[in-house]
Amino acid sequence: MSSHSAFAEAADALAVSVLGALSGTGGAVQLARYVDDAPDTLAALAAVRVLGADVFSPHLLGGDPFQAQDAAVVAKAFDAFPASGAPDEPAVAHRDHATAVLLARLSGDDTLRTVAPAPPEDAALAPRDDWSGWCVLMAQLAPLAALGLDGPVHEAARAGVLSLSRGVSRSILRRDFPTALRLVRWLAWLRHEGAELPLDPDVAAEHAWLVGGTGPRTALDLAIARHFLEQRPGTPPKETARP
Amino acid sequence: MLTKEFTLTATPAQTTTLSALMAEPEAAVSDAPLYTPEAAGFLLALLLLSPKEPKEPRGK
Numbered sequence: 253m254s255s256h257s258a259f260a261e262a263a264d265a266l267a268v269s270v271l272g273a274l275s276g277t278g279g280a281v282q283l284a285r286y287v288d289d290a291p292d293t294l295a296a297l298a299a300v301r302v303l304g305a306d307v308f309s310p311h312l313l314g315g316d317p318f319q320a321q322d323a324a325v326v327a328k329a330f331d332a333f334p335a336s337g338a339p340d341e342p343a344v345a346h347r348d349h350a351t352a353v354l355l356a357r358l359s360g361d362d363t364l365r366t367v368a369p370a371p372p373e374d375a376a377l378a379p380r381d382d383w384s385g386w387c388v389l390m391a392q393l394a395p396l397a398a399l400g401l402d403g404p405v406h407e408a409a410r411a412g413v414l415s416l417s418r419g420v421s422r423s424i425l426r427r428d429f430p431t432a433l434r435l436v437r438w439l440a441w442l443r444h445e446g447a448e449l450p451l452d453p454d455v456a457a458e459h460a461w462l463v464g465g466t467g468p469r470t471a472l473d474l475a476i477a478r479h480f481l482e483q484r485p486g487t488p489p490k491e492t493a494r495p
Numbered sequence: 496m497l498t499k500e501f502t503l504t505a506t507p508a509q510t511t512t513l514s515a516l517m518a519e520p521e522a523a524v525s526d527a528p529l530y531t532p533e534a535a536g537f538l539l540a541l542l543l544l545s546p547k548e549p550k551e552p553r554g555k
Contacts (some may be wrong), residue, residue, distance in 0.1 A: 255512045263516065294503050332503040333513050343518040392518045428522040448555045 257357035258292055262299035265290075270303065274475050281310055284321040287328075290427060293393065300329040304351040305474055307397045311358055312399045313479050323359035326351065326400035333429060335368035343392035345371035350396045354443055357400065377404055379412030384411065387419030394434035394473060397441035397480075409438050410447065417451035429464030433473045436460065440477035454481055 262484035269286060273276020283300060300307060310316045349369035350362070356365035380386055382394040390412070396405050409416065415437050423432035439453040461474055505513070 256515070259512055259516055294505060294509070297503065298505070298509070298513050298516075301513055304517070316543050328503075333505050333510055336510075336514060336516075341514055341518060342549075344514050350503050378499045402538065423521065426522065429497055430519075 253294075255298075258295045259298040259302065260307045262290065262292065262295040263302040264305070266296070266299040267305055267472045270307055270309060271468060271472050271475055273316060274314060274472075274479070276314070278318045281307060282319070282327040282448075284306060284319070284323065287325050288489065294332060297325075297329040297332045299346075300326055301333050301351075303395070303469075303472075304347045305398050305401070305486065306368060306476070306483075307352050307400065307478055308351075308354045308358060309472075318358040319357065323355060323361070323364065326355050327364060330367040335346070337369075339372075342371060342374050342376055343389060343425070344401075347395055348392055350401055351399070353481045354398070373404065377408040379408060383412075383415035383418055383456045384422060386415055387422070388431070389417070390438060391423075391434040395438045397437045398476070402445060409442060409444070413439075413442060413447055416442070419451060420451060420453075420456050424460055427464060430467070430470045430473075431462045432460040433465065433470055433477070437473050437477040437480075440480035442482065444480040453477065456479070 266286060269278065270281050273281045287293060287296040304315070308318070315476075324383075330352075332371045335352070336344040338345070345368075349370050352365050352368035353358055355367070356362050376386075376389065390409065393405050396403075397409070414433055420432050420439065421434045423429070423435060431470060435459045436453050439449055439451065440457070443449055443453060465471065465474060
């Protein structure tokens, strides 16, 4: 089996586990156990790097406690696959840094932040006339649409509401539903922040999922987007909203 | 527990694979219907090659 398919399979398996923890149908994500039980340890560590900040979503959104051995596994994944410093891979560098920031915060160990240093200022992040190309970059940066993160990528998302909405429509028309759902996740994050949107992310998410949602990683993007849409600030939780 | 003695380090090729998985481009080819002008000639050929319409029987 090629390393690409092995890594992709491992990332899908980990995404299923994170989804279970997020929806409450499975137990908490135990990264240490996942990596120990995996037949291919390197692929399991690659999966931790691929999902990146998303492995923390049950802890950020659901309040699950974060174990010390899980923090060690994420650090170990950065040992096996050192963080990318290549300037031609801005998406990878920003994702790595976001993972390191959340790892340091959840574990309470600020030295872990150094496993992936902050990428330099990047002009490619600002919304531009070529909105379709910019949306591809933002779709790759979708794991940064998470609670507790803020930085230049988020500033770019706030400035590019119209471009992101156009990107969702374009991806749906191209029938590229994984990209559409990644961009919907940004719109959901923006709505959670209280931004006014020209496109209803609820409807777009439902359509993209019904027509072409496949794969656990895409399902994870959708689950996190729905979490943002259901918990808008200023609206009471569903349980207390009922009379 | 992750206390295996050996240290795992990825090869450069594996690191490249990981980067490709993390920064997936949008789908290169969508399966949406596309306009293909060449198909017109094919349809015309089918029309010309099709058998003639049956005629009404005469002189019953």
